Amino acid sequence: MKDDCSREINYLRISVTDRCNLRCTYCMPREGIKPISHHEILRNEEIECLVRAAALVGINKIRLTGGEPLVRKGLPELIKLIAAVPEIDDIALTTNGVLLPDMAARLKEAGLKRVNISLDTLKPRRYEEVTRMGKIGDAWRGIEAALEQDFHPVKINVVAIRGFNDDEILDLVGLSFKYPLHVRFIELMPIGISDAWASYRHIPVFEIKDIIERGMGKLQEVKRMDGNGPAKYYHLPGIQGSIGFISPVSDHFCSYCNRLRLTAEGRLRPCLYSNKEIDVKKPLRSNATDMELAKLFAQAIKLKPTRHNIGEGWQEQDRIMSQIGG
Ligand code: SAM
Ligand code: SF4
Numbered sequence: 001m002k003d004d005c006s007r008e009i010n011y012l013r014i015s016v017t018d019r020c021n022l023r024c025t026y027c028m029p030r031e032g033i034k035p036i037s038h039h040e041i042l043r044n045e046e047i048e049c050l051v052r053a054a055a056l057v058g059i060n061k062i063r064l065t066g067g068e069p070l071v072r073k074g075l076p077e078l079i080k081l082i083a084a085v086p087e088i089d090d091i092a093l094t095t096n097g098v099l100l101p102d103m104a105a106r107l108k109e110a111g112l113k114r115v116n117i118s119l120d121t122l123k124p125r126r127y128e129e130v131t132r133m134g135k136i137g138d139a140w141r142g143i144e145a146a147l148e149q150d151f152h153p154v155k156i157n158v159v160a161i162r163g164f165n166d167d168e169i170l171d172l173v174g175l176s177f178k179y180p181l182h183v184r185f186i187e188l189m190p191i192g193i194s195d196a197w198a199s200y201r202h203i204p205v206f207e208i209k210d211i212i213e214r215g216m217g218k219l220q221e222v223k224r225m226d227g228n229g230p231a232k233y234y235h236l237p238g239i240q241g242s243i244g245f246i247s248p249v250s251d252h253f254c255s256y257c258n259r260l261r262l263t264a265e266g267r268l269r270p271c272l273y274s275n276k277e278i279d280v281k282k283p284l285r286s287n288a289t290d291m292e293l294a295k296l297f298a299q300a301i302k303l304k305p306t307r308h309n310i311g312e313g314w315q316e317q318d319r320i321m322s323q324i325g326g
Pocket of ligand 2: 028
């Protein structure tokens, strides 16, 4: 279905949990967050029901995220349920990868097609520092497991942080030469962290591109890899994967935003950066029909703002990234 700006909205990002096994400095406080009670989190069958309703207004792509989606029990079963909804032709996952070695085969069998894995550094000490508790070997084994299972594509999400990983940009690009990996640099956003912290550490995409071009030659833009995602992709001679850039702050991509978000506790969120939400859990738990739920999805699509104003500084947020589903 098209929104008021003629954008075709066909993509739903579902946060399946607000819990996480890491505490990335730019995403969560050291002590974590007060988790939503299990009763408040949508059950597998409830998510399936909402996906069916979403399909009625044209959603055909699903991404599971969180928090860390792999800490949710029964994730392969959830993927199976979603994969059985006839209109859904693409199911993807965003994960820190730590639990992937044990789960990759089951997820693939369940119907998962694509995986994005977060990795901000190649240095073990820095990985421990940025995640506050992670071991880089675990994330790396997750990436290997994703490649072994032949998920296609496997993308690596790198949040660019000044003074932390700006000296590793060329090494991180090197991953896409050595492996069929699509390495994407994401601008740091002031969500859940202070504007001051984020603006000091923020590196605009044009600066990252400049570092790559000075070190490795002219980037060649390629066609979008998968629909209307926010990343722009580039090639370099000899590359196996690609290099992507996501610039929510320096060059927003709102004019082709095709997504809605569903929080773990059942709120539909038309825009990552706006506090506007629609409660779908209450009607769902009061036995609303698929059609009635589909109307709420249509309402959320109508509520999508023309654009966000993140470049003008962050406004007070009710939720942090792991609660919205980044
Ligand atoms: N736990 C999973 C992971 O880390 O991939 C999925 C959830 S996480 C919130 C999704 C993505 O959001 C990750 O790639 C993470 O690096 C990114 N992210 C979190 N906070 C961010 C911020 N303040 N600015 C930019 N990206 C952020
Ligand atoms: Fe957890 Fe992902 Fe947030 Fe890191 S970015 S704390 S792995 S939810």
